[in-house]
Amino acid sequence: MENLVIYGGAFDPVHNGHLRIAEAASLRLNADVVFVPTHKPRWKEASASDEDRVKMLKIALRKAKNPSFTISLCEMERNEDETYTIDTLHYFQKKYPDRQLVLLIGTDQVNAFPKWKNADEIASIANIVYVDRPGYEPDKAVVKKYKMKSLGFSESGEVSSTSIRELRYLDLPGAILDYISSHHLYYMKTLETYLDGRRLEHSISVAELAYAIAYRNHIPNPGRAYIAGLLHDVAKRLPDEKARAIMKEKFSDYRKIPTFVWHQFTGAKVVEDVFKIDDPTVLDAIEFHCTGRAEMDEIAMIIYAAxxxxxxxxxxxxRFIKMCLADYEKGFIEVLRANREFLTKKGSDPNSISWTRECFEYYLGGNADGLSKKS
Ligand SMILES: [Fe+2]
Ligand SMILES: [Fe+2]
Incomplete structure (x- = not known):
């Protein structure tokens, strides 16, 4: 009998961890995998609508290009306040009488399983396979009683739907990031209280380009570039009084810093306080996106350029975009050089801000190749 894996979840939103698990289940169990998005998760409120979650799932599966993957809307279509796994299994049993059903669950669900509606019947209809998750120890008695098996796969990564909704760790197809930004989901709702119109469009564009540059340059966790890009100008429209207060707190001699530069510092503070982001790489990239400085790390260089x-x-x-996509360090140097020329032509003194002066000196030297100076 051919296996059919039933992979239920809120998929709010779907991410690469889900896709890696489905891939492993398909290979290890020699099975087709059907994703079953829940209508209304019992344990937590979904923050995106049924429609948005399904659309994102469809995008992810189209990108995954795995012919074994399909989506079933049976739970959403039942449209009940409470959805029960047993009803879903009955549905698939009827639809595919010649298939062996496999119910895929997380280790965190193993211990609560005996409390599920008709748990015994579920275990008699389907083989139950659980996915190991760090920090969760399955109860051996439960595993034995319901003849559960481990998928033997624990490389789904540290991504979770929560880490995406909270803009902490992004490991998901770029097309879904685009969907989230264009449909105003999750973190976008908070961001849109700070930015709108042209400034928001610019921030999304920086995020997308920064992500593409990081991804194409094989930089680990390119989602950090997306986060920093999306939030880099968050404080651009901060009321004067608020901005002044932050600057006063951070820099006693803030009056010497030109006001157009303030938003890089106040932005980092907003990102820390409001978005609760504590990744020093992201904060640092935001804090110097405008002036640059000496010894920038890879994400900071990418944000500056993007x-x-x-x-x-x-x-x-x-021309610059192409250069950065091929080699972000070389691209950054060229953007920096062009920016110095631009500032000089405009009649502003590029040396008037200490961080900018140090940045130019460090990476461009006299007119020497900045890369060799850096290394
Ligand atoms: Fe800016
Ligand atoms: Fe900007």
Whole structure:
């Protein structure tokens, strides 16, 4: 009998961890996998609508290009306040009488399983396979009683739907990030209280470009570039009084710092306080996106460059974008060089801000190749 894996969940939103688990289940159990998004999760409120969650799931599966993956809307279509796994299993039993059903659950669900409605019947209809999750120890008695088996796969990564909704750790297809931003889901709702219109469009564009540059350059956890890009200008419209208060707190001699630069510092503070992001790489990239500084790390260099060259800026930056996608360090140096020329032409003194002066000196030297100076 051919196996059919039933993979239920809120998928709020679906992420690469889900896809890796489904891939492993398909291979290890030699099975087709059907994703069954819940209508209304029993344990937590979903923050995206049924419609949005399904659309994101469809995008993810289209990108995954695995012919074994399908989606069933049977739980959503039942449209009941409470959805029970036993009803879902009856549905699949009727639909595929010649298939062996396999119910895929998380280790965190193992210990609560005896309390599920008709737990004995569930175990008699389907083989129950659980996915190991760090920090959860399955109760051996429960495992034995319901003849549960481990999938033997624990490499789904540290991503979770919560870490995405809270903009802490993004490991999901880029097309879903695009969906979230264009449909105003999750973190976008908070961001949109700070930015709108052209400024929001610019921030999304920086995020997308920064992510693409990080991804194409094989930088670990490219989601950090997306987060920093999306939030880099969050404080651009902070009321004067608030901005002044933050600057006063952070820099006693803040009056010497030109006001157009303030938002990089106040932005980092908003990101820390409001978005609860404590990743020093992300905070640092935001804190110096405008001035640059000496010894920037890879994400900071990418944000600096992406901010200047993102395609909605209104100038022909295609050459720089191409360069950054191929080699972010070389691209960054060229953007920096072009920016110094631009500032000089504009008549502003690039040396008037100490961080900028140090950045130019460190990476561009006299007119030498900044890369060799850096290494
Ligand atoms: Fe900025
Ligand atoms: Fe910007």
């Amino acid at each position: 901010d200047k060259i993102e395609p909605t800026r209104g100038w022909d930056s295609a």
